[in-house]
Amino acid sequence: MxxxxxxxxxxxxxxxxxxxxxxxxxxxxxxxxxxxxxxxxxxxxxxxxxxxxxxxxxxxxxxxxxxxxxxxxxxxxxxxxxxxxxxxxxxxxxxxxxxxxxxxxxxxxxxxxxxxxxxxxxxxxxxxxxxxxxxxxxxxxxxxxxxxxxxxxxxxxxxxxxxxxxxxxxxxxxxxxxxxxxxxxxxxxxxxxxxxxxxxxxxxxxxxxxxxxxxxxxVPVSHDLSHCHARLPVQFVIRPQTAEHPDYRGYAGQIAAGSFHVGEAVTVLPSGRASRISGIELLGEPVDVAWTTQSVTLLLEDDIDISRGDLIVPSKDAPATTQDIEATVCHVADQALTVGHRVLLKHGTRTVKAIVKDIPSRLTLSDLSLHPHPGQLVANDIGRVKIRTAEPLPVDSYADSRRTGSFILIDPSDGTTLTAGMVGESFASPEPVKDESEDDGWDF
The missing domain is CATH 3.40.50.300 (P-loop containing nucleotide triphosphate hydrolases)
Known part of the structure; x- marks a missing residue:
């Protein structure tokens, strides 16, 4: 060999x-x-x-x-x-x-x-x-x-x-x-x-x-994601509370896209609180810049409330937060996904309650036609869904970011992964579908 x-x-x-x-x-x-x-x-x-x-x-x-x-x-x-x-x-x-x-x-x-x-x-x-x-x-x-x-x-x-x-x-x-x-x-x-x-x-x-x-x-391969909007889903909040560093507070995670620089103005989502990066640590050492796929710890100038699941982004290109998500999904569970289905939606490091408000269409693989309002998606179906989340989420279009533009739906009863979703993706452009789902009594 x-x-x-x-x-x-x-x-x-x-x-x-x-x-x-x-x-x-x-x-x-x-x-x-x-x-x-x-x-x-x-x-x-x-x-x-x-x-x-x-x-x-x-x-x-x-x-x-x-x-x-x-x-x-x-x-x-x-x-x-x-x-x-x-x-x-x-x-x-x-x-x-x-x-x-x-x-x-x-x-x-x-x-x-x-x-x-x-x-x-x-x-x-x-x-x-x-x-x-x-x-x-x-x-x-x-x-x-x-x-x-x-x-x-x-x-x-x-x-x-x-x-x-x-x-x-x-x-x-x-x-x-x-x-x-x-x-x-x-x-x-x-x-x-x-x-x-x-x-x-x-x-x-x-x-x-x-x-x-x-x-x-x-085959040409480009790993240059510097053109992408910078995104850091927070995985851990580090607070050692030692005598040497009594006020240390770091926000650790893997950079999903783009790059971050010391001194850069950032916004924490979904709260919308703003600050500035005072330091970046990579493998325990200070650096001036960090980029996609690196696992880092960000230090901020201001003491603001940040927890696991929050998203740190540059203030100049922060995505809008929303509770209404439209996406194309691939249903992967044996259990059907139906209109009115109560689920958990995992986006990045945040998991929130959600409900399936509508299933506008299902893709027919043989001729790529769209079957309107199928009512449900069964195992291996590909279709469009409309989802309402209990909390606002900062989602990107999947076309802009495969990491922060994707999510999974989870069965809250047993943790089974139900569906993989891509925000905004569509194989065709069907006529807009009126949301005819009835009010289910949920306050989100």
Whole structure:
């Protein structure tokens, strides 16, 4: 196995990507092949896979076992949980989320793709584009994943025929374009044989594009979020109350977007109280500036009431607070989401009571039409919702910030995650829907 030096790693960029597809499309085999052929598998891992494969009566090592880590997954031959893998090449570092293909576990695909910059959607060349393919494309579009790779797998089972690949690529690209996916790259592969995964295929000389790994290594990725509005959801209020620092009060959290500077005027939401940053601490050391994804502690000039769940923002571009939220959601629970449903809404580090006031539409995956006023959303449905919260929230549009423009709905009785929501997102622009829900007696 080739080694990569610390200097080489520090000079490479990071790509977060997720895999998705229907059951038995070969996602785990593709990931295993990617890890194996890029020499990112340790000798003892490969030996364990070879041993497990022999125990199952297989002559060749089953590379899918490199990602199917749960015993239940290995026994059933399907991926159940999101399997995260970290690997690197001399050109780039990768965080990979191998998500389940079974429709029952679509919620896991939402989890895996929520932070991804690229999604690899697999299609079995024998079956073409199916409903689950459309669902995964819709979720990728909804989550604003900027790059989508269509991997047409099992080309060896259709004799590596170019017309088969071309027809699937054309159908999927047209569908994804309708959804608003900005970029689709189609690659014909055989994960089992290794064609066009890491090395170019000798049997598909009609294809002149990149292999999967080559595309992953070269696709442009920008982590520059300095243009975003700065946001710090407060996770902890630090008050050591020691003799050395009797008046110390710090507000700790991970910066969700943008950057903060010492001396900058800031506003705390939802209270609207204003102050100025007197200091920033990073890993216990003072710094003048901090930016996205860094976990920091802010010190303010004024002693104001701040608690977990508050949002610190620059005063010059503070978002408006609201109790009425309209969003597109992906419902992930077995329990249906209905009009009048009382829920908890978690936004950033704040959780508030809320009620579903209306469900204006549900997306029909087959033709992307909107079914008006369905009354409820069931597992794996994608639809529009109107929500009223008990307290005002400072929400951004999801188009402006994937972190502060998203939320989840939670069942208050048992803590089950019901729905993942994206503020302001929509696949279409239906006619405005009059809110006809009846007064439920709640005072918010």
């Amino acid at each position: 080739s080694t990569i030096t610390t200097e080489e790693l520090s000079a490479t960029t990071l790509l977060r990507f997720a895999t998705a597809g229907s059951v038995d499309d070969g996602k785990s085999t593709l990931v295993g092949r990617l890890l194996h052929d890029s020499k990112s598998v340790l000798a003892d891992q490969l030996e364990a896979v070879e041993h497990a494969s022999r125990n199952r009566g297989q002559e060749a090592p089953d590379l899918a076992l490199l990602t199917d880590g749960l015993r239940a997954e290995r026994e059933q031959g399907i991926t159940i949980d999101v399997a995260y893998r970290y690997f690197a090449t001399p050109r780039r570092r990768f965080i990979l989320a191998d998500t389940p293909g079974h429709v029952q576990y679509t919620r896991n695909m939402v989890t895996g793709a929520s932070t991804a910059e690229l999604t690899v959607i697999l299609v079995d060349a024998r079956n073409g584009v199916v409903e689950q393919t459309r669902r995964h494309a819709a979720i990728a579009a909804l989550l604003r994943v900027p790059h989508v790779v269509l991997a047409v797998n099992k080309m060896d089972l259709v004799d590596y025929k170019e017309p088969v690949f071309a027809a699937i690529a054309k159908e999927f690209t047209a569908y994804a374009t309708e959804l608003g996916v900005p970029e689709v790259t189609a690659i014909p592969i055989s994960a089992l044989a290794g064609d066009n995964v890491v090395e170019p295929s000798a049997t598909m000389d009609w294809y002149g594009g990149p292999t999967v790994l080559e595309h992953l290594e070269t």
